[in-house]
Amino acid sequence: MKDSKQILSDHKVSVTNPRILVIEALLENNNPLTVDELQLKLKNKVAKSTLYRVLNDLKKINILNEFTNPENATVVELLLEDDSHHHHLFCSDCGEIIDIQMGDEFERTLSKEIKRLEKKFNFSIEDHRLELFGKCTDLCENCS
Amino acid sequence: MKDSKQILSDHKVSVTNPRILVIEALLENNNPLTVDELQLKLKNKVAKSTLYRVLNDLKKINILNEFTNPENATVVELLLEDDSHHHHLFCSDCGEIIDIQMGDEFERTLSKEIKRLEKKFNFSIEDHRLELFGKCTDLCENCS
DNA sequence: GAATAAATGAGAATTATTCTCATTTTTTAT
DNA sequence: ATAAAAAATGAGAATAATTCTCATTTATTC
Structure with a gap:
């Protein structure tokens, strides 16, 4: 597993306990977590205000991706250098x-479309996000 | 312009003033509005609690699309029958x-990919959303 | 290791949204 | 058209998520 202290010093920010704990909690999960789930994993070890501050710190150094799930809860995931471009699939049964x-x-076709839209709307398009919504039919223990 | 009263009665819900005003405010704009912008347009005419209730009512009858902008503010737009499937492009300068x-x-390629992912993750994928982020270079009065 | 700078914890403040309930409006049935 | 019943509204209280404040603690620098 990656070294959370290394990650922090590589990005030239102070290496503190709350930051280490948050990064480790995120590293343990392969998939994104809601802030609530993260808070639970860290129970008592990081103050609520600190958790939000740390998340903002990680966003500032560009190693945190933040988005919302279909219930509008905030979801976060670590984005380390070697992670490649990806998208998200949400299960509406188990979350x-x-x-x-x-x-x-797909990515090639999308690039072509983006070029077309940039001309059409005189935009410079820098990023994109694709979200798929559905139900995991029998994969997961929460969904029957 | 579409008749807001007609829209409501077509969907078998009571035709009330706040609902008419909200639908008309949304019809006036071609593009989506944040809840704040909508509230401004309706200034004093619809109570805040009623506005949120009406938005939920419109969601229930499936004529309202709700999502969040990159600043996580809630954005809404009317989705009438003749509107076809579309996506969103956000300007990070002017919002x-x-x-x-x-x-x-693009949509054909996406469908193929969705079929592949359904098998891979044993999911039934029902919907998707694509968001593009960038800057409108000289189109808009707010962006220099 | 001391001085300086930065981060933390606890809880107050803020913001967005939902809830409560007495009153008003709309619908239904005559 | 009217009365009774049902549904929606307004005002503000309640809740939830997030940010802010500030005295204390922890990290960094030299």
Whole structure:
């Protein structure tokens, strides 16, 4: 597993206990967590205000991705250098969020479309996000 | 312009003044509005609690699309029968949100990918959302 | 290791949204 | 058209998520 202290010093920010604990909690999970789930994992070890501050710190150094699930709860995940571009699949039954990669053909087609839209709307498009919504049919223990 | 009273009665819900005003405010704009912007447009005419209730009512009858902008503010737009499937483009300078349509080739490629992912994760995927982020370079009066 | 700078914890403040309930409006049935 | 019943509204209280404040603690620098 990656070294949380190393991650922090690589990004030239102070290495503190709350930051280490938050990064470790996020590293333990392969998939994104809601802030509530994260808070639970850290129970008592990091103050609520500190947790939010640390999340903002990690966003500032660009190693945290933040988005919302279909219930509008905030979801976070670590984004380390070697993670490649990915999207998310949400289960509306159990709330699970799965990281997905789209195939090359998809990303190529999307790039073409983005070029077209940039011209059409005179925009410079810098990023995109694709979210898929559905139900995990029998994969997960929460969904029957 | 569409008749807001008609829309409500077509969906078998009571035709009330706050609902009419909210629908009309949304009809006036082609692009989505944040709840704050909507509240401003309705200034004094609809109570805050009623506005939120009406938005929930419209969601229940499936004529309202709700999502969040990159600042996590709630954004809403009317979704009437003849509106076709579309996505959103966000300007990070002025906050404008533009409805966009993707070309057929894109949607075809996406469908193929979705089938692949359904098998891979044993999911039934029912919906998707694509969001593009960028800056409108000289289109808009707010962006220099 | 001392001085300086930065981060933390606890809880107050803020913001967005939902809830409560007495009153008003709309619908239904005559 | 009217009365009774049902549903929606307004005002503000309650709740939830997030940010802010500030005295204390912890990290960094030299």
